[in-house]
Amino acid sequence: MNKLLEIKGLHAAYGQTRVLHGLDFEIEPGSVTTLLGANGAGKTTTLRAICGMVKRTGDILLNGQQINRNQTEDIVRLGVAHVPDGRGTFLRQTVEENLQLGAMARRDKAGIASDMELVYSYFPILKKRRTQIAGLLSGGEQQMLAVGRALMLRPKLMLLDEPSFGLAPMITREIFEIFRSLNRNEKVSMLLVEQNASLALELADHAYLLETGRVVFSGRAEAIREDESIRRAYLGY
Numbered sequence: 001m002n003k004l005l006e007i008k009g010l011h012a013a014y015g016q017t018r019v020l021h022g023l024d025f026e027i028e029p030g031s032v033t034t035l036l037g038a039n040g041a042g043k044t045t046t047l048r049a050i051c052g053m054v055k056r057t058g059d060i061l062l063n064g065q066q067i068n069r070n071q072t073e074d075i076v077r078l079g080v081a082h083v084p085d086g087r088g089t090f091l092r093q094t095v096e097e098n099l100q101l102g103a104m105a106r107r108d109k110a111g112i113a114s115d116m117e118l119v120y121s122y123f124p125i126l127k128k129r130r131t132q133i134a135g136l137l138s139g140g141e142q143q144m145l146a147v148g149r150a151l152m153l154r155p156k157l158m159l160l161d162e163p164s165f166g167l168a169p170m171i172t173r174e175i176f177e178i179f180r181s182l183n184r185n186e187k188v189s190m191l192l193v194e195q196n197a198s199l200a201l202e203l204a205d206h207a208y209l210l211e212t213g214r215v216v217f218s219g220r221a222e223a224i225r226e227d228e229s230i231r232r233a234y235l236g237y
């Protein structure tokens with residue numbers, strides 16, 4: 001079976017600063033894959049490289065189709081939704097307007113309306129707040145909105161960058177439970193970048209550990225969770 005995403009020999013740089021040095025990894029359809037590693041390892045850059053937001057070379061195959069030369073808008077249209085760190089919601093727009101913006105690449109009005117209801121069913125608080133401007137939402141609600149907006153694309157793959165950042169543990173847990181349901185029930189595949197390795201490994205099927213722009217270890221999340229020596233060596237817990 002085709003991989004949902006196959007990355008081979010991915011290099012990326014900001015100007016003269018090379019950050020990714022030949023990354024290889026893949027994502028099975030329907031799975032949650034997590035990229036772990038210390039600050040500066042290149043996790044955020046990997047997500048940005050996949051969606052064409054940073055100069056990159058190497059192979060990026062989405063369902064077998066090469067997308068390494070595609071522009072960000074094309075990649076979004078192909079079903080890759082990026083939820084950036086810092087969330088990237090439009091703070092002056094209402095909750096509902098933010099969700100509508102997430103569906104900008106779509107033309108199927110009925111589908112958009114039913115997906116809006118789907119988002120509200122996963123995040124009832126967003127329905128309550130739908131006429132409020134996003135800037136007035138709490139951090140957790142803004143994160144939910146960012147995920148909701150990504151869902152409005154009906155994505156094949158959601159790229160999640162540090163969704164727990166700045167959130168209280170209880171809210172983080174709630175959001176991660178929703179990720180689990182979205183993965184199981186809506187079959188959304190996810191590539192998750194997360195500082196909180198133990199949390200990420202609970203949700204993920206597969207994990208890749210990055211060090212200075214290279215994959216240094218990969219395995220089933222469950223195996224890593226249960227292997228104290230690997231956890232100590234690579235994850236510091």
Ligand code: ATP
Nearest residue numbers: 014017019037038039040041042043044045046195
């Ligand atoms: P963190 O968890 O701290 O976000 P990360 O693994 O996501 O870490 P990246 O954000 O991908 O790491 O950064 C990798 C390297 O690229 C770092 O050394 C960082 O300083 C550098 N870098 C990131 N963004 C830029 C930029 N816009 N211009 C120049 N260098 C950058």
